[in-house]
Amino acid sequence: MFGYMGKLLRVNLTEGKTNVENLDLETAKKYVGGRGLGTKLLYDEIDPKVDPLSPDNKIIFVNGPMSGTPSPTGGRYMVVTKSPLTGTIASSNSGGTWGARLKYAGYDAIIVEGKSEKPVYLAIDEDKVEIKDASDLWGEYVGETTKRLTTDKHTNVLSIGPAGEKLVKIASVMNDGDRAAGRSGVGAVMGSKNLKAIQVRGKHKVDLFDEEKVKEKNKSATQKLKDNPVTGEGLPTYGTAVLVNVINGIGAYPTRNFQTGVFEGAEETSGETLAEKYLIRREACHRCPIGCGRYSKTDRVEGGGPEYETIWAFSADCDVKDLAKVIEANHWCNELGLDTISTGATIAAAMELQEKGLLDKEDPDHELTFGNADAIVHWTKKIGHREGFGDVMAEGSYRMCEKYGHPELSMSVKKLELPAYDPRGVQGHGLTYATSNRGGCHVRGYMISPEVLGLPEKLERLELRDKPFWVKTFQDLTAFIDSTGLCLFTSFALNANDYAEIYNNIVGTDWKAEDALAAGERIYNLERQFNLEAGIGAETDTLPKRLLEEEMPEGPTKGHVHRLSELLPEYYEVRGWDEKGMPTKEKLASLGL
């Protein structure tokens, strides 16, 4: 078998049993791997209506065929489960080395089911798989857990922090200490199963269909990544945070819980300032020639990050201009195992509730005010430990705002907090938010690329023409890339033909670009199907009222709202869905679903 290891590891925590099963190669190829294969396994094995935090939910850690191969950025994996935050399908991607290590241990995926009575961790050393007592790790931070379980250089560790243990609905799964499968609260699902960590050790190799061709293509793809100004220079030098000034420059940088799109403190909190003042070194995931990761240090903390989205959530969204505090909040998110976007955005929503006098007087204290730099660190810790009002915030911004009678103040889609681009200033990108299968997410069809950065070509960001078609194409291509085990950032330089070629050389298929896109479309529709059966339908394909009705008050996006109602019908049409957003029978059949 090429590209795939051919084995799935099934772990039943209720019974304390593990079992190795064969991977069905036909299914694997049809759904590629990672996000696609994970969705297929989950869809087949659970009732989409299950309570996400019950033993009936399953959590799947799944690789793509390119993870663990020499392909550039081939080290990414997916965590697929039903999300406790959104109730939709969750698939959270992460880098580092853990995913590749799982391949080296001999597995394409781990399917965890049931619930352990006591805290446990999973220890995998190739064929030897044990469920071990984790009582003395329970309550530990991610850094300490990772340190204690990393026994040698062939071992990598994935874990949750206190947030996941306490079922915080915005908890992440962390691996290699500071890489995060951040979104959708996947950490809480691990916590609900009393599973603290997965330690993986292994030294196998992944068999490749045509080693010579793989080598050649690696060389040319790596060269493309090096020659491209974005992946060869921008991302390595400044990391993702270089976007702070760009998105603020076009007036689409959400500030004070999306009350405006221009942030006064952008320069002090930008990627340029990060590089100048706090950056110690850059970091790269497994086999990545780009190396967009940051390692930064202040006089209080040091560690991985922060990323663009993280900086935004804790600075502009909370109106905080102190980058050192942002780095500190990021540090605590990593240690506690929290999604930085949802954590910052939930604090920002609480700040707006407070600003509008909507919170109970006895509830939060004075610290929840826009611009208060200490508050972002303070409340991050409270959320991670579910302490005081942090317990309410731990439910995510939607449930918190709903509790106070104003769900519309949660800047979320399908209860997942929106990331760092105001849809009023990037119309196509807003459509991806509204229609993403996991809710408000920027990496399910990154329309910022064409609408702002001009990649692969420049579209007018405030115009609607052809946007539904572009969104669909980006969503499908992303679903494919997410399923291969490569990093989405390669798509700034590589195209669908490159991906199909890399896939063919590794797996032994004969795919063209359109086959890759068709696989992506199949995956996208299956996710949609899961959501529909979970009871989450087209009525949730929307955006917060503010973005649809309140004009952007200032800056280069001034006067604009998001024109979703003009885009959505055409989007359903190009997707081959009916006017109610349901995939038609013919569409599903044509995709082999």
Place this chain on the structure above:
Amino acid sequence: MITVKLYAYLREKHGKQVDIPFEEGMKVKDIVERLGLPKEKLSLIVAGDKDGMASRMMDVPLRDDMLVHIFPPVAGG
């Protein structure tokens, strides 16, 4: 006066910000030429409330007191 803000590695040569005296009829390309910025290394330009790729922005007329942002090709996510 036109305030020009430069970003990422464009700062290495020119610093963060340059003020250029406004002259009647000035266009974006006059600034780019005055500063000797490498045209092929420019990406997004924002001039007042207009923005677009550098190549399409060169003929955009400037007004006094305008703020212009010039970016090299960068991305994130």
